[in-house]
Amino acid sequence: MNAxxxxxxxxxxAHGGAASQRLKEQLKKIGAEPAVIRRAMIAAYEAxxxxxxxxxxxxxxxxxxxxxxxxxxxxxxxxxxxxxxxLQPGYSTASARARELGFGAGMGLxxxxxxxxxxxxxxxxxxGTSLRFSIRLRPSALYGEGRHSVQVFPERCRSCFRCLxxxxxxxxxxxxxxxxxxxxxxxxxxxxxxxxxxxxxxxAEPHAQLTPAPDVTLVVPPAALAxxxxxxxxxxxxxxxxxxxxxxxxxxxxxxEALRAAVREWAAGGNAPLPVISPVCxxxxxxxxxxxxxxxxxxxxxxxxxxxIRETTAAKRLVFVVACPCQRSALLAGTLQPDRDIIPLxxxxxxxxxxxxxxxxxxxxxxxxxxxxxxxxxxxxVSGIHEVAALFELIENAQAPDISVVEPxxxxxPGFGSPLLSADPHLAAYRWxxxxxAGDARATAVRRPGDYRPRPGLRLDEDMAxxxxxxxRIDRLARSLPGDNCGLCGAPTCAALAEDIVLGRTxxxxxxxxxxxxxxxx
Amino acid sequence: MKLGDIARELxxxxxxxxxxxxxQEVAAGYVSDLLSDVLANGPAGGVLVTVQVHLNVVxxxxxxxxxxxxxxxxxxxxxxxxxxxxxxxxxxYASEDSAFEIVGRLHALGLRGPxx
Numbered sequence: 001m002n003a004x005x006x007x008x009x010x011x012x013x014a015h016g017g018a019a020s021q022r023l024k025e026q027l028k029k030i031g032a033e034p035a036v037i038r039r040a041m042i043a044a045y046e047a048x049x050x051x052x053x054x055x056x057x058x059x060x061x062x063x064x065x066x067x068x069x070x071x072x073x074x075x076x077x078x079x080x081x082x083x084x085x086x087l088q089p090g091y092s093t094a095s096a097r098a099r100e101l102g103f104g105a106g107m108g109l110x111x112x113x114x115x116x117x118x119x120x121x122x123x124x125x126x127x128g129t130s131l132r133f134s135i136r137l138r139p140s141a142l143y144g145e146g147r148h149s150v151q152v153f154p155e156r157c158r159s160c161f162r163c164l165x166x167x168x169x170x171x172x173x174x175x176x177x178x179x180x181x182x183x184x185x186x187x188x189x190x191x192x193x194x195x196x197x198x199x200x201x202x203x204a205e206p207h208a209q210l211t212p213a214p215d216v217t218l219v220v221p222p223a224a225l226a227x228x229x230x231x232x233x234x235x236x237x238x239x240x241x242x243x244x245x246x247x248x249x250x251x252x253x254x255x256x257e258a259l260r261a262a263v264r265e266w267a268a269g270g271n272a273p274l275p276v277i278s279p280v281c282x283x284x285x286x287x288x289x290x291x292x293x294x295x296x297x298x299x300x301x302x303x304x305x306x307x308x309i310r311e312t313t314a315a316k317r318l319v320f321v322v323a324c325p326c327q328r329s330a331l332l333a334g335t336l337q338p339d340r341d342i343i344p345l346x347x348x349x350x351x352x353x354x355x356x357x358x359x360x361x362x363x364x365x366x367x368x369x370x371x372x373x374x375x376x377x378x379x380x381x382v383s384g385i386h387e388v389a390a391l392f393e394l395i396e397n398a399q400a401p402d403i404s405v406v407e408p409x410x411x412x413x414p415g416f417g418s419p420l421l422s423a424d425p426h427l428a429a430y431r432w433x434x435x436x437x438a439g440d441a442r443a444t445a446v447r448r449p450g451d452y453r454p455r456p457g458l459r460l461d462e463d464m465a466x467x468x469x470x471x472x473r474i475d476r477l478a479r480s481l482p483g484d485n486c487g488l489c490g491a492p493t494c495a496a497l498a499e500d501i502v503l504g505r506t507x508x509x510x511x512x513x514x515x516x517x518x519x520x521x522x
Numbered sequence: 523m524k525l526g527d528i529a530r531e532l533x534x535x536x537x538x539x540x541x542x543x544x545x546q547e548v549a550a551g552y553v554s555d556l557l558s559d560v561l562a563n564g565p566a567g568g569v570l571v572t573v574q575v576h577l578n579v580v581x582x583x584x585x586x587x588x589x590x591x592x593x594x595x596x597x598x599x600x601x602x603x604x605x606x607x608x609x610x611x612x613x614x615y616a617s618e619d620s621a622f623e624i625v626g627r628l629h630a631l632g633l634r635g636p637x638x
Contacts (some may be wrong), residue, residue, distance in 0.1 A: 013576070013577065013578060014577050014602075016577075016578055016581065017578065017581035017582075017585070020581075020585065021581070021584070024585070034587075038566075038585075038586075038587070041561075041585040042561050042562055042585070045561060045581070045582070045585050046558060046561070049557075049578075101557075101574065101576055101578060102555045102556050102557045102572075102574045102578070102579075103556075103557055103558070103578075105556040105558055105559065107556065107558035107559060107562065108558055111558055111561065111562045114562070115562075
């Protein structure tokens with residue numbers, strides 16, 4: 001539906017904001033969530049005021065369709081000579097009059113980018129600017145938030161069903177020969193990618209190539225440096241990267257250490273129930289928010305090491321090499337662009353390997369092996385998403401009263417078990433420990449800006465009465481199924497299949513163990 | 523703390539008859555004269571301290587769902603701004619003190635900025 005369509009007059013400060021106001025009323029009428037409305041208002045108001053401040057006139061059009069808000073603001077004005085520059089905070093071409101009124105601080109377009117799921121700007125100097133943005137309304141309205149970096153390539157799937165049982169939150173289905181990830185359940189742990197033999201489940205695209213540039217600071221995890229075999233210590237790879245012409249190369253290990261110290265202090269401060277859980281692995285944080293919401297108070301309120309680097313590093317441009325899907329998703333919750341700022345391990349490997357082969361080993365800078373200091377309390381390090389989930393169940397049942405800090409990782413061994421790593425993870429972890437490059441004095445832990453929140457999960461229906469009826473049907477159907485969770489239907493459990501049937505993800509014939517199709521028990 | 527108590531403590535003058543939100547609990551605030559900054563960071567339900575007195579301030583505060591605006595340094599909005607604020611249910615208050623002074627007192631009364 002067309003939500004708003006109107007004309008904005010340039011220079012008309014008195015009526016600036018009228019179009020956004022109308023849009024807000026429409027969004028309220030369809031029951032959009034307050035947080036989504038606020039984001040929509042930030043973007044719409046900034047876009048509207050841009051026309052008032054800079055252009056002669058403009059058209060504001062907003063459409064709501066398929067659970068998405070699309071806004072388009074097209075103006076006749078001076079245009080932007082350099083769109084990329086205009087997206088930088090602090091850049092402004094506003095008049096003195098606009099600045100007197102408190103506009104023109106160079107925050108408009110950056111604000112819009114932060115508030116929207118997609119933003120496109122086209123501009124011709126002397127003619128005008130066209131700005132389009134989208135905000136998804138449906139995920140939070142019906143399914144709760146879900147952002148993951150697992151991409152499905154259905155044509156590669158051979159229906160082996162290995163992924164079904166690998167998933168700690170039952171987020172996977174393989175119906176009609178095609179894998180499907182239920183966004184609201186996926187915690188981005190990478191377990192399904194590890195077991196998928198055909199690459200039907202892979203790291204989401206797009207991503208960037210490793211392209212050195214003098215304004216780019218590269219951020220790399222230890223796993224990226226320790227994947228080149230026995231003759232190539234991590235420091236050698238680091239030297240090679242530095243020689244390629246980046247502004248700098250940061251290794252995340254120092255930030256992991258800073259987080260470890262901060263979590264230890266947090267636990268000692270008596271601010272939270274013990275054991276305190278370190279947020280070092282974004283997938284584990286997702287797991288807690290999805291499956292163990294009762295443990296949220298145990299999570300120490302800090303950003304993951306990569307997010308801390310993103311928030312505190314004064315660099316012109318940061319480009320991240322990510323070792324796993326959850327790191328990619330955590331980084332993209334900010335303003336980074338996947339096709340520009342995110343590089344998967346493989347792209348680093350393929351760019352660096354030829355250089356390592358060219359130059360004989362030997363010109364290796366001296367490296368230090370740091371003395372590991374075990375400052376009490378000793379953290380309980382647990383790795384592997386299923387092992388982590390098992391421990392969390394014990395913590396929920398108060399069976400770990402002697403533990404004060406838990407440091408959980410979705411992958412095994414910690415930080416090196418990513419499905420994207422081509423080297424053997426244990427060898428890579430050993431080679432890192434045996435020759436760890438020097439730390440980084442700039443490393444620090446950063447407090448999280450917001451609270452951890454339980455994920456709302458699936459609502460069966462927007463209408464409460466219909467949702468209750470569906471719940472009843474799922475229950476009856478589940479009891480009529482064999483109940484041994486064989487997984488041959490493409491759902492991980494019989495209860496999950498019952499839900500899939502009622503929600504229309506598959507049909508009643510899916511259960512292959514029933515002589516006749518499942519009937520609903522009375 | 524209730525906005526009415528804050529107004530008494532800081533000797534604020536209410537500029538929007540009928541809309542003083544005296545009984546509303548206020549826990550957060552923000553100070554800025556840059557409207558994009560207020561839009562992006564102003565805490566919902568909080569108060570804004572500013573020297574900007576024009577109509578767009580009301581629009582931004584409405585979008586940010588803030589409760590009241592405290593104009594610092596003796597700045598006074600005109601009649602159109604007051605009328606718009608009353609229509610939108612935003613309370614406007616004036617103070618002779620500087621923004622620095624006002625924010626210091628609000629902080630001492632227990633108000634805090636948005637979580638960063």
